[in-house]
Amino acid sequence: MSSASQSTSAASLTPPDGASCWLCLEEGPDDSGAPLVRDCSCRGHSGFAHVTCLVKYAESKSKDLAERGPHIMSNMFDKKFFENCPNCKQEYQNYLYYDMTKAQLDFFEREFIEVDRWYLRALKRRISVLNAAKEADRIEGEEISAKMLSLIDEMKNSNVPLLSNVTLTGVYLDIGRFNFSVGSKRCLEKAKYYLEKARDIVVVSGDRELQLMVKSIEGHIAAVEERLSGGSLPKKTESDLSEQRARYDYVLQMNGENDVGTMQLGVHLASRLSLANHTIEASRLLDRLVIISRRVHGSDHKETKNAELWWQRLKLRYVVWIGTEEMYQALRYENDGKSCVIQGPLSKVVRGDNGVSFETLETNAASGTIAVVPSAEIFFSFGLPVMLHGLKKAAHLNGEIGDVRDYCKLSGRWEVHLEDKDLKPVKVKHENLRIVFDLPDPKNLD
DSSP states (O other): OOHHHHHHHHTTOOOOTTOBOTTTOOBSOOTTSOOOBOOSSOOTTTTOBOHHHHHHHHHHHHHHHHTTOHHHHTTHHHHTTTTBOTTTOOBOOHHHHHHHHHHHHHHHHHHOTTOHHHHHHHHHHHHTTOOTTSHHHHHHHHHHHHHHHHHHHHHHHTTOTTOOHHHHHHHHHHHHHHHHHHOOHHHHHHHHHHHHHHHHHHHHHOOHHHHTTHHHHHHHHHHHHHHHTTOOOOOOOHHHHHHHHHHHHHHHHHHOTTSHHHHHHHHHHHHHHHHTTOHHHHHHHHHHHHHHHHHHTOTTSHHHHHHHHHHHHTTOOEEEETTTTEEEEEEEEETTTTEEEEEEOOTTOOEETTEEOHHHHHHHHTTSEEEEEEGGGEEEOTTOEEEEOSOSTTGGGTTOEEEEEEEETTTTEEEEEESSTTSOOEEEEGGGEEEOSSOOOGGGOO
């Protein structure tokens, strides 16, 4: 573990005056010059420690557990000595987690390399955090892949009963994902091979829990095939979103809403929904995730900031002013909805088939000129939340909200998918739609 990586860990939060390591009780850097770090959900002065102290603590706890006998040793990974902060009980983040996975692997290679299933889990955990953009991590990933394959071959030959379909699938998935992240043609071909092996195990096993992974694995395989063919990544479909929802609901049920993994999967689901123009559903999910993460993990936590980033993005409303054919941010209506206040233009935005670049939009939105234009002269962006109003033949739909998903040039109508899933999508004239700048509380929709 290098001092450089430890320094990067510390960058996530500068210790306040008087903060000390909760293990050795010393203030300031350790003997090697590495600073105090904290990257969990602790707050105030609590939770700061030297990485070396955290490693010693985790090793000591693991050895103590091992000395209590085989029936206790089986719980070693469940205790998460190297993964979770003992104070707030939440998972370490960022470079601290990276450092601790390396420390865990080194420890198991020294002390428990003969316990195959533990060593395999330490290898799996380590490869999952490697950054393929860095040469050292690529080399380490290749070494870990070879070790895992060799280890499962040994376990198969020795008829180890604990080499389950879940374990095999996980190993092949980890190797496949790592090679996909490297991205060279040779590695993409390897990724396809191991992802297909993982899928085949799942399909043949009939395991109900594993069946939830089939569509996800097939999505990975499709992405690899697209890269190999020289194309871009495949677009998300409704079936992909259904699978993402099912995965999130399963993890939510198993681990609870306060779990970091649940939070990560929830934000990932929200991002997929947003990119597929399901803005209202994504916003509702992020409303809940931000509240939970602030309460459980604190405002400085990585997952809180990530959830807040997407949450803020989805509050922005983008339109095209027909007079200039440029993208603007819509701010509000005036003159009883006949006029719309816009800011822009966002002239540097690169628009694709299914959206725009968030980063470019946010950079330019605040610096543009504010103008008031006729509402009839703005063209909605896909995913924009709107409310139906002024309908006569379908007056019962007035007040319903939904996302804009498509536009028919021939009829001049927008296709809107309503939040109320009991209602079918509708095609509505422009004058019968209003931008929803602030989503109403779901309980106030009746």
